[in-house]
Amino acid sequence: MKLPRFLLVLILPLAFFTGCTTLYAQGAFPVSADTKFFMMDLQNEMNTSKQPLKTFNPSTQLIKKYSLQKIKGIYYVSGFIKTDKNFSEKQLKKIKTFPGQPSGDIRTILVPLSAFSTFLNQKGITYFELSKKLEIN
């Protein structure tokens, strides 16, 4: 069973090219792969529930999958940000985020889910990465 057989099979119109949905990460800075998956899932849930982000209540599945944190009734997205000289902690706090202490140019941050799209357009941030799950071993 050699490659040519594969290739022949692939070009035959017996199989169907699948339909797909594309979502581009829109924002002022790049985001991690996981963040893109999160945004895709978030958008799907919002489309289904027809709720705007400001009043959106995430499903249990979304909360579990992306470790959303509920503090005093508000859902937060947890992640890392990388910053540059334009970074303003004050500005970020205005949209009710909680930036942590810096480790080099990296900070942890809690972003209210309701303000996530606003957050993605903040200045002084060069990268956002959604917190990644770990497992004990």
Add this chain to the structure above:
Amino acid sequence: MKQLNILLLFFLFLSFNVQAQNNEKPRRIPADFPSAKIARPTDAMSTHGMSTNTAFLLLEMMEMKKKSGSINEEQLTQKYALIRKGNKLYANSFIKLKGQLTMSGLSEQGVLLGSKIGSLYTALVPIDKIEAIVQMPDLLLLDIGSKEFLHMDTARIVTNVDKVHKGLAPLTMPYTGKGVVVGDLDVGFDLTHPNFYDTTGTANYRVKRFWNQKNNSGTPPVGYAYGSEYTTEAAMLSAPNDDTVQSHGSHTAGTAAGAGGYPGSPYKGVAYESDIVLVAAKLSTTYIIDAIKYVQNYAASVGKPCVINMSFGSQEGAHDGTSTEEQAMDSLTGPGMLLVRSAGNSGSNNMYAEHTFVNLDSVAYTFFTTYPKLTAGYRAYMYGRKNENFKVQLLLMDIITLNPSYFTATIAANIDSVYSFNLIGNNNDTMKIGLQASIDANSGKPNINIAVLDNAIPNTSTLKLFIKIIAPNSFVQMWADRPSPGVPYGLFTDFGIPDPHLITGNSTHTVGVGAGGKNVISVGAYTTHTIWTSLNAGLQMQEPGFMAPSGAIAPFSSQGPTADGRTKPDITAPGNMIISSVNSYDKSGDYDANSPFVVKDVSIGSKKWYFGKMQGTSMSCPMVTGILALWLQKYPTLTPAQALDRMKKTAITDNYTGAIPVNGSNTWGWGKINAFDGMTVSVEKAAIKNTLKVYPNPTSNELHIAFDKQANNTVITIADITGKIVYSNNAGNLTAGSEQVVNMENSPAGIYILRIVSNGEEAVYKIAKQ
């Protein structure tokens, strides 16, 4: 004079006579002794079918019965680890049989059978039936076993921690972790466990801070928006746990810093006089960075060095030390700030694959699958080479006919998009796939991540997810992940299809992301025990997947190298298996009194706590954390590089490790950690020597040591050539330009060794005293 001559002749005669007798009849031990002196056996019996210990148990029982009419249960239980169940006293035993087992015969004697391993059974045997049982025709052996080496005992001995605890020469004092903060980030802490007090198990509570990141009902630590902080003993004891289905954190903290839970306990951990800070962590990367800073802030507030244990990991990322978490961790290490991470338990998972594409070889394939089937949450992470690109196409491929039923477009990694696809099977069953393609912001590498979002294709189907990779003259690495702990990892396979373009997975490069940090010490695990005596369920044996000879690498211990070619893990320690404290609030059933994994209980009043066995690199990691706490006690400004240097110079090698290559081994790192030699080895640095002047040498009176630069935590010792310390001075922090003078006037002439430890480095001089 005549009389003297006669006497002389008489002695000469006697002397010749004795010699003559000796020549004729050599002196020998008599072949027999007078019968009156023979110690006749007080008891005798056949030992057919018995191990030595079984025979000795019976002998002692006979002696006791003869003496007092009954046995001394307490004495025998202590000596032979007997177990009382109801009105019967049992011995934890191995039974070996020939031919078919006569189960009924054993049951008639009241034997409670346990596990079967070939022709060997574990069993609880009533001790009053042993004599009858060994007469059974099918029985080859009844072995009540030897009392086991207790497992933390073993771990402490093989790592030479015991020598450090004793302060054997050339150490000048015992080292116990005093003055060092040990942080543990984990889940399943029992804040009330006696293991977290001093060696009495009841006094001097040693947990100084506790942050439960998972509980938002209390007050978070200053500077953080979530979780609850506990700062007093009373508050921590009333917490009193973070989890009721986990014991992991109680175990790891106990190994690194537990004091044993009761006087004389064999379950004493490594840094048993250290200060403990626990963080019940939300197991997610950002929370871990917050937790590290929290522990370090506490340590800084009390002016102590600290080492932090992290027995967890992930496979998500480029595995090259560039992940955001690893960058953050690297920046949080330094003098007196050490981070230790478990390598991972993927050493037997074929979850890594790579392919180098050369010349016309521009396409490769693999099946991404698992047993029994891919479900939502399975992922594959693919990375190419920086400044290059690769493409991926996903198909449902029939592994019998090799016909694809459905396929996606070909996606380039640098397209910076995320897609969802439906791959449709034979009966309109759908596998929903997410695919994200981008240039990874951290590593700069082209990256494609594949996520199974849903899968309705039955596991009996011959249609499997097939990845076609196109990367002319490039290189691609990929890792498979799993949705959650407790389910099998994804894997890459060729299903035995003999196509040269099909690549299959292996278990190299499986050291987790996080443990691959450049300044993080990562720890693999080796085996020290596979059998244990449980508290209430007799002798137990490790599951086959954990089985390995004592001293061998644990089969699960993840292997390096990192994707950028660095050796990982850095070091190994005992982790298969370890006995330590468990969570008394754990309701999972894994660690209650009846669990086969529990080996010991401790009672204070009406409350009981337990010690139990676990295995994993999670268990070897806190061994190294504890050892680094001991090293930090001696060298408070020790850096990660210096700690690693000590490990490299002193790690134990043996038949199992083999000779460690000059650049390290991707199974063993630099070998098996050696707590004692790592602490006592001379790690001389030219840098420190350049800042010192020692004069005059030779000296006849005073020896001057001049410090050109600020010298912190300075300790000066002088030993004679036998290693005996003749002078010791903990000089503390010395300013630039200061001088220490040692009076050697009364020291005997000879050669002495001067050691100056300062700023975490050591300088050694040979001094001649005239």
